[in-house]
Amino acid sequence: MKYYNPVKISFDTLFGEELSKLSGSGKKRLIFCYDGFERSEAFSTITNEGGEDHIYNDVEENPSIQSIDKALGFAQKFKPDIIIAIGGGSVIDTAKVVRFGLYLNRSSVMELLEGGVTRILGEKPLLIAVPTTHGTGSEVTMWATVWDKVENKKYSVSDIENYPDHSVYDHRLFASLPMSVSISSTLDALSHSFEALWNKNANPVSDHFAFESIKLIIKYIDDLNDPVPEGVRKGLILASMYAGLAFSNTKTAAAHSISYPLTLKYGIPHGIACSMPLFPLLDINRKGMGDKLERLFMNCEVKSGEEIEKKIKASIKGKVPFSLEEFGVKEDELDGLVGVSFTKERMANNIIELKSSDVREILGKIYK
Numbered sequence: 001m002k003y004y005n006p007v008k009i010s011f012d013t014l015f016g017e018e019l020s021k022l023s024g025s026g027k028k029r030l031i032f033c034y035d036g037f038e039r040s041e042a043f044s045t046i047t048n049e050g051g052e053d054h055i056y057n058d059v060e061e062n063p064s065i066q067s068i069d070k071a072l073g074f075a076q077k078f079k080p081d082i083i084i085a086i087g088g089g090s091v092i093d094t095a096k097v098v099r100f101g102l103y104l105n106r107s108s109v110m111e112l113l114e115g116g117v118t119r120i121l122g123e124k125p126l127l128i129a130v131p132t133t134h135g136t137g138s139e140v141t142m143w144a145t146v147w148d149k150v151e152n153k154k155y156s157v158s159d160i161e162n163y164p165d166h167s168v169y170d171h172r173l174f175a176s177l178p179m180s181v182s183i184s185s186t187l188d189a190l191s192h193s194f195e196a197l198w199n200k201n202a203n204p205v206s207d208h209f210a211f212e213s214i215k216l217i218i219k220y221i222d223d224l225n226d227p228v229p230e231g232v233r234k235g236l237i238l239a240s241m242y243a244g245l246a247f248s249n250t251k252t253a254a255a256h257s258i259s260y261p262l263t264l265k266y267g268i269p270h271g272i273a274c275s276m277p278l279f280p281l282l283d284i285n286r287k288g289m290g291d292k293l294e295r296l297f298m299n300c301e302v303k304s305g306e307e308i309e310k311k312i313k314a315s316i317k318g319k320v321p322f323s324l325e326e327f328g329v330k331e332d333e334l335d336g337l338v339g340v341s342f343t344k345e346r347m348a349n350n351i352i353e354l355k356s357s358d359v360r361e362i363l364g365k366i367y368k
C-alpha cells in the first residue's frame with residue numbers, strides 16, 4: 001500500500017494573514033483570481049511587505065489551451081517567485097499549468113503536453129492554492145485539466161512535481177458563492193469520493209478519506225440553503241478536502257469519463273455531469289467493492305445506496321437540474337454519446353470494466 005500527498009494544508013484560517021506568513025517578505029508574486037475578486041474586501045486583506053504583486057484575472061471557465069497559453073505568456077514576462085491561485089478549479093488549474101510551464105521552461109500548453117521526459121528545469125515558483133469552491137480538490141492533486149474546445153478534447157497536465165506546495169482554506173471566502181455552484185461543487189466532491197472507492201488504485205488511506213467525505217456530505221447537503229450556516233459551509237469544505245485527498249491517489253473513474261462529453265457538448269456543469277452517473281454506477285460497481293459498501297453505509301449510518309441516492313436527490317430537488325433532458329439533451333442523441341464517454345485512462349481505473357451497453361444503460365437512467 002502506498003499513499004502520497006505532499007501538500008501542506010492550512011484549514012480554517014484567515015487567508016490574508018496565512019498568505020503573508022507563507023510568502024515571507026520581498027517576493028515577486030503572481031496572483032490568479034476570478035474576475036472581480038481583486039476589488040473585493042477579502043482581497044484588501046492581502047499584503048506583500050517589500051514585494052510586488054501582479055494580478056491575473058482573465059481566467060476562462062474550464063480553461064482552454066489558448067487561455068492558459070495567454071496566462072503563461074503573462075507570467076513569463078516577470079518570472080514570479082510565488083504563484084497564488086484564489087478561486088475554483090479553473091483558476092487553480094490555470095495556475096498549476098503556468099507554474100509547471102515556468103518550471104520546465106515551456107512556452108505553451110502543447111509544448112508541455114508533448115515535451116516528453118527531457119526537461120530543462122527553471123526555478124520552480126512556490127504555488128499556494130486558495131480554493132473558493134468546495135468541490136474541485138485541485139488544491140491537493142497533481143493534475144490540471146485543460147480543454148481543447150476546438151477539437152472537443154480534454155487533456156490532463158499531470159506530474160508528481162505539479163502538486164501545489166500549500167493549500168489554504170478560509171470559509172469566509174465561500175460566503176458569496178452562488179447556491180447552484182455550492183451544490184454542483186458539493187456533488188463534484190461526492191463524485192470524487194465514490195470514484196476513489198470503486199477505483200483500481202484505491203488503498204486504505206484513500207478509502208478512509210472517501211468514507212469521511214461522503215459522511216459529511218450526507219450530513220450537511222440538506223442544510224445547503226441561503227444563507228449557508230457557517231458550520232454547514234465548514235463541513236462541506238472539509239468534505240471537499242477529504243475527497244481531494246482520496247482521489248489525489250486514485251484519480252477518477254467511470255463517472256468522470258462519462259461526464260466529459262456532457263460538459264463539452266452540452267455545457268453541463270462539471271459537478272452535475274460527474275454526479276448524475278454515480279447511482280447507476282453504484283449498482284454496477286458494487287460487485288467489485290467487497291465489503292467496502294457495507295463499511296460505507298455503517299460509517300454514514302444508512303442502510304443502502306438507494307437511501308444515499310434518495311437523500312442527495314431530495315436535498316437538491318428544485319435547486320439544480322439533475323437529468324440529461326433538463327440540459328437539452330435529445331433522447332435520440334444518447335446512442336451517439338456512448339463512444340465518446342470512454343476516456344481510456346479514466347475508464348481503466350474503474351473497478352468493473354464497463355461495456356458500451358453499460359454506458360448506454362447509465363445514460364438512459366439519467367435521462368429523465
Ligand SMILES: [Fe+2]
Nearest residue numbers: 188192270274
Ligand atoms: Fe471532478
